[in-house]
Amino acid sequence: MSDNILCVKGLKVTYSVGTARIRAVDDATFDIPKGSIVGLVGESGCGKTTVARALTRVMAKAAGFEGGEMLFDGVDLLGLSEADMNKLRWRDIAFIPQSAMNSLDPVYTIEKQLNEVLIQRGGMNRREARARAEELFDMVGIDPRRLGDYPHQFSGGMRQRVAIALALALNPKLIIADEPVTALDVIVQRQILDTLKSLQERLGLSVILVTHDISVVAYVCDRIVVMYAGRVVESGDTETVLTQPFHPYTMGLYNAFPDLQSSEGLLTPIEGHPPDLSDPPDGCRFAPRCPFAQTPCSTQNPTLVEVGSRHVSACLRVDEAQQLREQAAQTQTWMGAI
C-alpha cells in the first residue's frame, strides 16, 4: 500500500437539493500509485468531478461527505481539521479546474496570481517568487517575459499552460486536473498533454486526470478508473482495461468511440441513459442499459473483485468476461437492450 500516494475507499458524497438527496458518489474505491497518471473517466453526472473536488475538500455547499476514507500518504484527509487540510492544498495537492479561462482572475496579471501562491502560501520573498515564476513559465513552455500579461492576452491553450504552472508552483505531490484539455483544439490538446506528461515524468508527480475521453486516457494515462452512476465499475492499467475490459460498461464505452486508426466500422451506442441518482436502481446501476444483465443484476449489488494484476471490476458476470467481450464486439448485442 505504501506505493500509493492516494487510496480512496468507499467514498460517499451526497448533494442535498431541496428534499432530494442525490448520491453523486456512492462507494467509490480506487488507488493512485505514486508517480503515475491516472485517468478518471465516465459520462456527465457519473461523479468524476465530484470525486476530484472531494479530494481537495473544496465542494459546493450542498455537498456533504457520507462516509469513506481518502488516505493521502497514509493520512485520512477526511479526518483533518480545515486548517490542516488548507496546509496541504497547493503544497501537496494541487487542483487544475475544468476551465482555465475561469480559474484565472481577469483583473490581475499572471505574475500577481502566481505571487499569491508563491508568497502567501509558499512563504517566498519577492525575488524568490520572481525566479520561481520564471522557472515555472519555462517549464510549461511560455516565454517568461509574458509574466506581466493579463489572462485575456493569452490564447486558450496558453491559459491552460498558465493553470498548470500555477498548480506546479509549490511542488505538489499530487495534481488533480479536471478536464484540462476538453475545450481545446486537437493540436493544442496534444501539446498540452505532452507538456503535462513530460513534467509528470521529470518531477515524479502523481496526476489524476478527470476526462470523458478515453482516447485522452489511452494517450497519456498509466492507469484508468471507470466510473458509472457514482460508482467505480472498473480500474486497472490502461492497456489492460482498454484491450481486456471486464465490465460491460467499459466494453460499451469503447465501442462507442470513433477510432481514426481502425478501418471503418459501425459505432455502437449504449441505449438508454444513466439512472437518476436521487433514486438509483437496486443492484447494478448499469443493469438497465446492460445487454448482459440477468435477474440477479437487478437486486444484487456487485462489488469490485480482482480480475487480474491490479485490475478490478464490479460485475456479477466477471467470470464470463471473455465470452461477454466477444458478444460486446457485435453491434447487434447492443441493439434493443432496453
Add this chain to the structure above:
Amino acid sequence: MTSAQGKAVTSTPSPVIAVEDIRKHFAVGSPIAAAMRRKSVVVKAIDGVNFTLNKGESVGLLGESGCGKTTMGRMLLKLDEPSEGRILFEGDDLATMQGPALRAYRARAQMIFQNPFEALNPRFTIAQSMDEPLSNANIAKAERADRIRKAMDLVHLPDPAQFLERYPHQMSGGQLQRVVMARALILEPTFVVADEPVSMLDVSVRAGILNLFREVRDNMGLTAIYISHDLALVRYVCERTIVMYLGCIVEDGPTEEIVKNPMHPYTKALVAAVPVPHPAQSHAPLPIKAGAPDARNPPSGCRLRDRCPHAFDRCAIEEPKATRIGARKVHCHLFD
C-alpha cells in the same frame, strides 16, 4: 442501417451548392478605437473560399475554433451575408433571393444546431416546437399532426404521444438532439448544415445520433455539410472533407485519403494530433510549431507559414492557390 449507404450517390453530379470566392470580414472593436490605431481592425473570418457540393454529397468542414467553419455554415443558410463573392443554390444566387424564392429556400435548407439544450424553446412543449416550422411554412393545420408523427418516426422517437407533451427539461440530451433533428427534417429539406451536432452529448449517446444522421441522410438523399473540429467524427459521417485554417481552405478531398495520407502540412499535424482509444499510438512530436493562429493579424502569403516546418521564402510572399492532385485539392507551395 448500412445497407442504405449506396443510395445517396446519383448518376450525373450537378452542384447543389457552389461557393465562389467567398469572403466574410467582420469589423471588430469600436470605430473610435479603430480610428485611433489608424488601421482598420478587421477579422477576415472567411478569406477567399471556393467549393461545390454535389447532390447527395456529405462534406465535413473541419478546422480549429476560429477557422471560419461556423461562419461558412451560416452563410450557406443565408443567416449571414458574405462580404464578397457568391453562393449559388442550384444556380440561384442566395444574395438576390427574396420573397417566395427565399421562403422556399428556408424550407429546403436547414440547420441542425450544436446544443440541443439551447436549440429548443424551454417554454414550448415538443409538439409546439415541432409545429412552429410547419406553421411558418403555411402547412395546413390538418396536415401537421401527421407530419410531426412522421418526423418523430424518422428519428426513432417512437410513440410520439409519450414525448410530444413534454418540455425540453423533461428529456435527455440524446432525445433532445433527436427532436432537434426531427425539427430540421420536418419540412423535408434537400440540404442540411449540421454544426457540431454531437459535441454536447455523452459518448455512449453520441454514436446513436451519428448513426441516425447517416441513416436519414441516405434515406432522404440529403446533401449535407457536417461542421466539426473532430476528424474521427467527420470520417464517420462524410465521404469528403474540407480542411480549413484561418479562413481559408488548405485541403479538400476524399476523407479516407485525407486520413491515410494527409498532404498539406496543417492536415498532417491535425491527423497526427487526433488521439485514438487504444494505447498503441504515436507519441512523436507534432510536425507543427506551437502557437495560436491570430485571425486579426494573419501572416502574409500562406497563413500557416509561421507554424509550418516546411515554410520557405515564397510562402511569405504568395498565397498558395489550389493544386489538383488526383481527387484532391491542396493549397500549398510544396505541391504547385
